[in-house]
Amino acid sequence: MTPLLVALGAAVGATLRFWVGHHLDDRWPTGTLLVNVAGSFVLGLVVGASPSESAVALVGTGLCGGLTTYSAFAVQTRDLGPARGAAYAIVTVGLALAASALGFLVGQA
Amino acid sequence: MAGPRPRQPATKRFVNRPAPTPTVLLAVALGGALGGTLRWWLGDLAPDGTGFPWTTFAINVSGSLALALLPLVAMVRARPALAVGLGPGLLGGYTTLSTYAEQGRGLLADGRPVLAAAYLAGTLAACLVAVTLAGRLSNRAWRAEFASEDGNE
Numbered sequence: 001m002t003p004l005l006v007a008l009g010a011a012v013g014a015t016l017r018f019w020v021g022h023h024l025d026d027r028w029p030t031g032t033l034l035v036n037v038a039g040s041f042v043l044g045l046v047v048g049a050s051p052s053e054s055a056v057a058l059v060g061t062g063l064c065g066g067l068t069t070y071s072a073f074a075v076q077t078r079d080l081g082p083a084r085g086a087a088y089a090i091v092t093v094g095l096a097l098a099a100s101a102l103g104f105l106v107g108q109a
Numbered sequence: 110m111a112g113p114r115p116r117q118p119a120t121k122r123f124v125n126r127p128a129p130t131p132t133v134l135l136a137v138a139l140g141g142a143l144g145g146t147l148r149w150w151l152g153d154l155a156p157d158g159t160g161f162p163w164t165t166f167a168i169n170v171s172g173s174l175a176l177a178l179l180p181l182v183a184m185v186r187a188r189p190a191l192a193v194g195l196g197p198g199l200l201g202g203y204t205t206l207s208t209y210a211e212q213g214r215g216l217l218a219d220g221r222p223v224l225a226a227a228y229l230a231g232t233l234a235a236c237l238v239a240v241t242l243a244g245r246l247s248n249r250a251w252r253a254e255f256a257s258e259d260g261n262e
Binding site for chain 1: 126134137139141142143144145146152169172173175177196197200202204205206208209213214215217218229232233236239240241244252256259261262
């Protein structure tokens with residue numbers, strides 16, 4: 001059951017990320033940044049709330065894992081060049097960490 | 110990130126892009142399901158534990174490397190559904206930034222800032238080295254073609 005929930009969540013998450021990226025990514029990857037931060041927030045929420053194993057599989061491992069991406073983030077960082085790439089990487093990691101912490105706090109409340 | 114390579118040209122400049130076709134969305138969904146399941150399976154096989162999250166590290170580095178290698182494959186460049194099914198779908202679903210951030214948060218909350226910094230910076234550095242080296246194998250036109258098909262979303 002667990003892998004099916006992961007697959008379902010990841011299918012939805014990946015499609016959502018693709019749709020957002022397709023419409024918002026330009027010279028600056030706004031869409032990918034947005035989904036990476038949003039997914040980190042929701043995963044923090046899930047970990048903080050520690051729901052059932054099924055919910056973790058569907059929403060955490062599946063949806064959030066599929067919604068966020070490291071591969072596109074890495075290639076986009078490279079393609080932005082040293083200065084803008086460094087800015088993009090720092091903003092992404094910083095905001096994702098902050099979103100994760102905020103989500104965790106909200107989830108625990 | 111180092112190196113003299115000039116910045117990639119922006120290949121999509123349209124504010125109102127046509128919506129992705131159903132075939133393309135289906136390819137992303139299928140690839141995402143497969144990639145997410147593969148990530149889950151590896152995590153089940155070799156759980157990250159409480160130290161350096163090696164499994165997630167390996168997933169993110171291998172997935173980033175694979176994405177940077179995709180423009181080399183003529184068959185992938187020739188078929189947009191394959192490009193998005195494998196890039197944003199399979200590899201996007203396989204790699205994860207949410208788990209990476211959550212693990213960094215967890216290590217910081219556990220009072221292990223050095224390990225957290227090593228993990229966060231180490232993953233980033235390893236992925237950037239991987240995609241930079243892989244990028245040297247392809248040419249600019251191939252990368253631009255792959256990017257124009259939304260391969261890097």
